[in-house]
Amino acid sequence: MSDPILSLQDVHKSFGEAHIIRGATLNVMAGERHAVIGPNGAGKSTLFHLCSGQFAPSKGKILLQGNSIGGLKPAEVNRRGLARSFQITNIFPGVSVRENLRLAVMRKHNLQFVFWRSAARLRVVNEEVDELLEKIRLSARGSDLASQLSYSEQRSLEIGMTLASDPKVILLDEPMAGMSHEETDYTSGLIREITQGRTLLIVEHDMSVVFSLAHRISVLVYGEIIATGTPDEIRGNARVKEAYLGEEAA
Numbered sequence: 001m002s003d004p005i006l007s008l009q010d011v012h013k014s015f016g017e018a019h020i021i022r023g024a025t026l027n028v029m030a031g032e033r034h035a036v037i038g039p040n041g042a043g044k045s046t047l048f049h050l051c052s053g054q055f056a057p058s059k060g061k062i063l064l065q066g067n068s069i070g071g072l073k074p075a076e077v078n079r080r081g082l083a084r085s086f087q088i089t090n091i092f093p094g095v096s097v098r099e100n101l102r103l104a105v106m107r108k109h110n111l112q113f114v115f116w117r118s119a120a121r122l123r124v125v126n127e128e129v130d131e132l133l134e135k136i137r138l139s140a141r142g143s144d145l146a147s148q149l150s151y152s153e154q155r156s157l158e159i160g161m162t163l164a165s166d167p168k169v170i171l172l173d174e175p176m177a178g179m180s181h182e183e184t185d186y187t188s189g190l191i192r193e194i195t196q197g198r199t200l201l202i203v204e205h206d207m208s209v210v211f212s213l214a215h216r217i218s219v220l221v222y223g224e225i226i227a228t229g230t231p232d233e234i235r236g237n238a239r240v241k242e243a244y245l246g247e248e249a250a
């Protein structure tokens with residue numbers, strides 16, 4: 001944990017008259033699990049859209065490994081090592097678990113402009129799919145349709161598809177949304193495992209997950225990062241309590 005792998009410097013985003021992100025500055029260090037929390041409508045999803053290329057910043061810099069990515073298309077940002085999983089599931093329900101992963105792996109190879117003869121290509125893709133199945137603990141479910149998986153298993157599959165591009169930085173947007181306690185515990189453990197050796201930026205409303213999973217937390221309020229620190233620092237931060245956590249506790 002030394003250099004910022006992802007850095008937002010005085011980033012702004014407006015939609016017409018609405019100034020949603022108002023000079024956000026955030027440094028995500030290589031290897032850390034970093035959470036962004038904040039009230040509804042604070043701009044968390046917008047901030048993610050800016051990092052992953054869905055939106056271009058109106059002003060300010062976004063750097064990935066020191067190189068500017070602000071305004072690049074999502075596929076280009078992905079090619080440079082940042083992958084994002086969405087709140088809304090991106091899997092194909094009528095296709096097997098294995099095929100879903102295969103599609104994601106193929107997409108990566110196309111993105112990297114790698115061209116092999118088909119037999120060799122097939123073997124490499126299949127090996128990568130097997131590895132992913134194991135990582136997301138779904139090796140026994142490979143031939144089942146994605147629609148046959150439980151909700152948390154579908155989220156695992158989606159995380160697996162995010163991993164297919166072998167990203168350095170993973171953005172997870174509310175991975176625990178709609179989950180039971182058991183599913184949340186399961187997914188939290190899975191996220192710890194799959195982010196080993198990578199960097200995680202996560203938006204999550206479940207504070208027990210955030211405070212146990214994140215090495216550091218940034219608090220976004222009305223489009224500004226008002227504090228960044230360890231879970232203990234954030235818990236004890238008067239401004240955060242006043243602007244957000246106090247309100248949550250109430």
Ligand SMILES: Nc1ncnc2c1ncn2[C@@H]1O[C@H](COP(=O)(O)OP(=O)(O)OP(=O)(O)O)[C@@H](O)[C@H]1O
Binds near residue numbers: 038042043044
């Ligand atoms: N494309 C858009 N055009 C106009 N306004 C937008 C657009 N996208 C988001 N907004 C507005 O920006 C504000 C912040 O939304 P955003 O979804 O980023 O907040 P959030 O912190 O993720 O909220 P939540 O916790 O409820 O998911 C909201 O008021 C929303 O209406």
